[in-house]
Amino acid sequence: MSGESPPVEPSAAASGSEDSTDRSLLSDARLTIAKRDLSSLSREKTIVLALLIQLFVAAFSSFLVVGLTSLYSPGSVSAGEVVVGVAGEHDDALVQAANDQDGLRAITYPSADEAREAYQDGNVHAVVIAGDSGERIDVTVIAPQESIETTLIVDQVRTLLERVERNERIVRAEHLDRSPVPVPDEVDASPYYGFTYTVLVPLLLFLPPFISGSVAVDSLTEEIERGTLELLRVAPLSLVDIVDGKALAMTLIAPLQALLWIGLLGFNGIAVANVGQLLVVVTALTTLVVTLGLSLGVLTARRRQAQLLYSVLVIFGFGALTFAPEHPATTVAKLAVDSPTTATTVHVVAYAAAAVVVFALARGLVARTDPEGL
Known part of the structure; x- marks a missing residue:
């Protein structure tokens, strides 16, 4: 006749299992909070x-x-050709820069008055008059106000003047007493x-x-x-x-x-x-x-x-x-x-x-x- 079995004490493995279960519940609770x-x-x-x-x-x-790009860079929007009337002593520099610019065409006028008259008649979108001011080129721009096309026209004219400035810096670099900062190459992006x-x-x-x-x-x-x-x-x-x-x-x-x-x-x-x-x-x-x-x-x-x-x-x-x-x-x-x-x-x-x-x-x-x- 066999005796009664002694009571079994919780083993270390069982205790570890309970700790593991507790940690699992805590982990699940964290996930529950995340889902909530x-x-x-x-x-x-x-x-x-x-x-x-x-x-x-x-x-x-x-x-x-x-x-959005039309706001970021208005000139990127293709909305027809912008025609600019050019006059003044340095009209050749403006025409040269305009020939390298897409979406812009320059028309040369013998005098500033004729260029303004062409603008008043609606033959050109804007007028750019370039004259001498000491050792600088003085540029006067006439552009429309409160027009749907104003933003595009102004952006094209601004790009034109930036090209002129770039070209003049390159041409006049040899006549300067000090070497200017090298002009970076243009990127067609x-x-x-x-x-x-x-x-x-x-x-x-x-x-x-x-x-x-x-x-x-x-x-x-x-x-x-x-x-x-x-x-x-x-x-x-x-x-x-x-x-x-x-x-x-x-x-x-x-x-x-x-x-x-x-x-x-x-x-x-x-x-x-x-x-x-x-x-x-x-x-x-x-x-x-x-x-x-x-x-x-x-x-x-x-x-x-x-x-x-x-x-x-x-x-x-x-x-x-x-x-x-x-x-x-x-x-x-x-x-x-x-x-x-x-x-x-x-x-x-x-x-x-x-x-x-x-x-x-x-x-x-x-x-x-x-x-x-x-």
């Missing part, structure tokens, strides 16, 4: 409107680029190409991080002001766990948006290269601004104060990057056109490293913060 914050975005009308605007810009980029990769692509990729940071500020400070932060801590979750969940949600949404915008740009015929590195830049910048926003939320515990500080610091921080060897917008443009340099790669790595370091420091700050004092 993402679902709440649909109720933020301002955020939804901003996302819809970006979606519209990316989806119809091939059409919008033409209209499409304004649509330049606008797309230096303005449109950076705009679409930088807006999601800034929006995520602003939403992160609101998300945490509203929990504090409404008292729902205490309910989350009953889960049980530490303040670090709560902040981690919110940071996860706001950091993931930006690169997903960026990937969507890049896909829509490609659908519109605007190819974007080095997508992986671009997503690294977007994720790193998002981590930096989201970490900044959540840290300010913990330090101030007030929505208005945190949002004001967040806006000021982001603006000044982004502006300070102008003094960096390569601005983030330049990095994005170089990656998008597949012409990265060594400095570009270094900047991508630096952004990623900075994001990791700043996030680690912020978690340490949150861990030392007393939740009861918020």
Whole structure:
């Protein structure tokens, strides 16, 4: 007859399993907070409107680029030939420059009065009179006011005068006592190409991080002001766990948006290269601004104060990057056109490293913060 078995004590393995289960529950709770914050975005009308605007810009980029480029560079829009009446002692320099300019035709008149008369009769769109003023060329321009074509005409005339200035600098360089700065070679680049990769692509990729940071500020400070932060801590979750969940949600949404915008740009015929590195830049910048926003939320515990500080610091921080060897917008443009340099790669790595370091420091700050004092 066998005796009764002695009671079995919990083994170390069982204890480890329970600890693992607890950590799993905590991890799931973080994800739950992230999902909760993402679902709440649909109720933020301002955020939804901003996302819809970006979606519209990316989806119809091939059409919008033409209209936006007309503001960025009016001379890029083909709207017929601009005829300019030229007169004065240096009319030959104006005619020579006009012959090298697309969309502009120069007509020479014997005198300034005849050129003005041609303008009054509507035979030319504008008049350029070039005379001597000491050792300089004095140029008088007559152009229409409050006309639909005014912007285009003025832009063409401005380009004409820039060409004349360039030609005169080259011709007169030999007669100067000091050597002037070498005039750079002209670059025959499409304004649509330049606008797309230096303005449109950076705009679409930088807006999601800034929006995520602003939403992160609101998300945490509203929990504090409404008292729902205490309910989350009953889960049980530490303040670090709560902040981690919110940071996860706001950091993931930006690169997903960026990937969507890049896909829509490609659908519109605007190819974007080095997508992986671009997503690294977007994720790193998002981590930096989201970490900044959540840290300010913990330090101030007030929505208005945190949002004001967040806006000021982001603006000044982004502006300070102008003094960096390569601005983030330049990095994005170089990656998008597949012409990265060594400095570009270094900047991508630096952004990623900075994001990791700043996030680690912020978690340490949150861990030392007393939740009861918020």
